[in-house]
Amino acid sequence: MASAVKDSRPGYGHLLRTPGAWTFLLPGFLARQPFAMLTIGITLLVQSTTGSYGSAGAVTAATGVSMALFAPQSGKLADRFGQRAVLLPGVLIHVAGVAALITLALAHAPLWALLAVAVPTGASTPQVGPMVRARWAAQLGGSPLMPTAAAFESVTDEFTFVVGPVLATALCTGIHPAAGLVAEAALTLAGGLLFAAQRRTQPPAHRTPADDRPHASALSVPGVRVLIVAFLGIGTVFGGMQVSLTAFTQHIGHPGINGVLYGIFAAGNMLAGIACGAIAWKVGPRRRLLVAYGLLALATTPLWTATAVPLLAAIGLVVGLCIAPALISGYTLVESLVPAAARTEAFTWLTGAVALGQAAASSAAGQLTDRFGPSAGFLVPLAGTALALAVLLTLRAHLAPRASTVVSQTSAAAAGTAPEERERELASA
Known part of the structure; x- marks a missing residue:
């Protein structure tokens, strides 16, 4: 039995043959696409209408902060009442918020008005990524395929x-400054409704019986709090890169290259993610997280020194290659740290932490860019990852799953696993 489990550990093909997987993967992909368009769409629209990177960063930050604060509440509600009950109203509110933000920006409304409407826009951003991860966890349970997922x-x-x-x-840049956000709203509406319609694969709601105590929040788990700090640091990379690349390409007179440079950065992340999922790791996710995070902090160091597009693209690619292993390791740890009744909430805390880090970095990078030039904003990812790495190294003991959790998951996946093999799994974690 142990050998059978070991053989099934790697492999995207085996994962994608999970019954019902495609019914939530395809609509989930469409519904999460707008998440990558929202902040850069806001940055480009507000910078175009105000002429200030600081104002653009502030509005983006307001969106990200509200997203980070409300996403865990959305996840908690999804755990209790089901994903569909949370997703449907959220999609409608978000589309209305984006429409209001576009209208105010084009009307040259004051900054306070843009900030006010940015709050509900960010708060209602559909948390499709965490919902898909929760569906994988519900489908796979304690399966060794969870790291692949x-x-x-x-x-x-x-x-x-x-x-x-x-x-x-x-x-x-090619059609209209507001066109990016218009597309974001349209994709959110279409994708969100399609994903919400997939009721068969959504995790069961964990309603609290009247005679039971309330569910403990995922935030009560010390390891989750440590992971939140790590994901905040990763968010500073996304936010700092986004604003700084926009400013850099504007400065050299080629704003259209911005999307290409950010795409190269994201492509490195994607390629590393593909490799991580195809490897049968003998090292536990905690060690992988610490190593990957150290490399990420190191890779961000030369960003602010780059003055040529090819060099900046190469450094961005390396940074991207370091992000995916850290993200994957963090998400993998959630399954062993958090009970099923709070898993969607835990995933949204991490996603929200990335958004919060991105928001803070967008604001800080915007201010540094306005005052000291386009390269100054690249210092933000370096500072964010260095501080987060220090916290990770100090509190890494909290990331070790409890023995009872690991043994129960191993038993669910392979009842015949020998005790000595379980001990090795605990040691490698």
């Missing part, structure tokens, strides 16, 4: 970040 989701996320920024930039 985490890798597959990272690849899917990064593919959207290859396509999304290029599409949004092309629409904003």
Whole structure:
């Protein structure tokens, strides 16, 4: 039995043959595509109408902060009442918020008005990625294919970040500054409704009986709090790169290259994700996270020194290659740290942390760019990842799954696994 489990560990083909997988993967891909278009669409629209990277960064930050604060609440509600019940109203509110933001920006409304409407726009952003991950967890349980599923989701996320920024930039620069956000709203509406319609594969709602205590929040798990800090640091890379690449390409007089450069950065992330999912790892996800994060902090160091497009593209590719292993390892750890009743919430905390880090980095990079030039914004990813790495190294003990959790998951996946093999799995974690 143990050998059978070992043989099934790697392989996207085996994963994609999971019953019902395609019914939520295809609409999920369409529904999560707008996530990669939202912040860059806001940045390009607001910068075009105000002429200020600081204002664009502030509005983007307001969107990201509200997204980060409300996403875990959305995840908690999805765990309790089902994904469809949360997704349908969220999609409609988000589309209305984007429409209001476009209208105010084109009317040259004051900054406070843009910030006010950015809050509900970000808060209602559909959390499709965490919902898809929760569906994988519900389908696979304690299967050894869960790391492959985490890798597959990272690849899917990064593919959207290859396509999304290029599409949004092309629409904003080639058609109209608001065209990127118009497309984002349309895709959110169509994809969100299609995904919500897939009721058969959604995880069961974990309603709290009247005589039971309320569900513990995923935030009560120490390991989740450590992962939130790590994902905040990853968010600073996304936000700092987005604003700084926009400013850099504007500065050299080739704004259309922005989407290409960001696409190269995201492509590195996607390629690394594909490789991570195809490898049968002998090292546990905690060690992989620490190594990958150290490499990520190192890779961001030379960004601010790049003055030529080819060099910046090469460094961005390396940075991207380091992000996917860190993300995949973090998401893989959730399954062993958090009970099923709080898993969607945990995934949304991590996604929200990325959004919050991205928002803070967008604002900081925008301010640095306005004051010191386009290269100054690249210091933000370096500072964010270095601080997060220090926290990870200090609190890494909290990322070790409890023995009872790992043994129960191993038993569910392979009842015949020998005790000594279980001990090795715990040691490698």
